[in-house]
Amino acid sequence: xxxxxxxxxxxxGGDERAGRTLVERHYEAVARFFVxxxxxxxxxxxxxxxxxxxxxxxxxxxxxxxxAYVLGIARHxxxxxxxxxxxxxxxxxxxxxxxxxxxxxxxSVIAREQQxxxxxxxxxxxxxxxxxxxxxxxWEELTARxxxxxxxxxxxxxxxxxRRARHLLEQxxxxxAETPDVLTSTLADLDAWALRVRDELRSA
Numbered sequence: 001x002x003x004x005x006x007x008x009x010x011x012x013g014g015d016e017r018a019g020r021t022l023v024e025r026h027y028e029a030v031a032r033f034f035v036x037x038x039x040x041x042x043x044x045x046x047x048x049x050x051x052x053x054x055x056x057x058x059x060x061x062x063x064x065x066x067x068a069y070v071l072g073i074a075r076h077x078x079x080x081x082x083x084x085x086x087x088x089x090x091x092x093x094x095x096x097x098x099x100x101x102x103x104x105x106x107x108s109v110i111a112r113e114q115q116x117x118x119x120x121x122x123x124x125x126x127x128x129x130x131x132x133x134x135x136x137x138x139w140e141e142l143t144a145r146x147x148x149x150x151x152x153x154x155x156x157x158x159x160x161x162x163r164r165a166r167h168l169l170e171q172x173x174x175x176x177a178e179t180p181d182v183l184t185s186t187l188a189d190l191d192a193w194a195l196r197v198r199d200e201l202r203s204a
Contacts (some may be wrong), residue, residue: 004066072150099124122172130165138194
């Protein structure tokens with residue numbers, strides 16, 4: 001099986017089949033990115049992201065992490081989506097506003113286990129940028145350097161914001177937990193539960 005770099009090189013050389021393979025390989029990560037933030041709008045946002053990936057193909061650096069690159073596109077598509085919905089241009093503060101703020105009303109979060117449901121609900125309560133940071137780092141297992149490239153900020157800043165995001169997430173889970181046992185079991189191994197959530201979204 002060809003790796004991403006080989007597929008990207010072939011795609012940039014005119015091999016459309018390689019391009020389709022690369023797009024299909026990262027479809028799941030893009031879908032997972034949107035479904036936790038706007039389930040109803042996810043199909044259109046996924047499509048926009050993949051179209052932009054195809055358009056950007058000739059400009060993608062050959063040595064980059066393709067999954068990180070496409071998730072960077074997804075982040076911009078998501079922010080533009082919310083800006084358009086609120087008609088506020090660039091003034092919407094994603095470092096302060098959560099998905100719960102941007103989409104008030106009953107949550108569409110569906111999960112089989114109480115711990116995964118708690119984590120998904122809590123993610124919607126923290127600022128959107130913090131949610132994106134947590135998901136890219138813990139679900140998609142990108143490095144701090146790759147996340148820094150997506151956000152166009154120093155790696156040290158990413159690590160600081162990740163610590164803050166995790167703290168905010170733990171606070172949100174404390175508020176939302178239905179029972180102390182569920183809270184304790186989730187916080188005791190948050191990294192493992194984050195991966196469980198990712199796997200559950202994969203099978204949804």
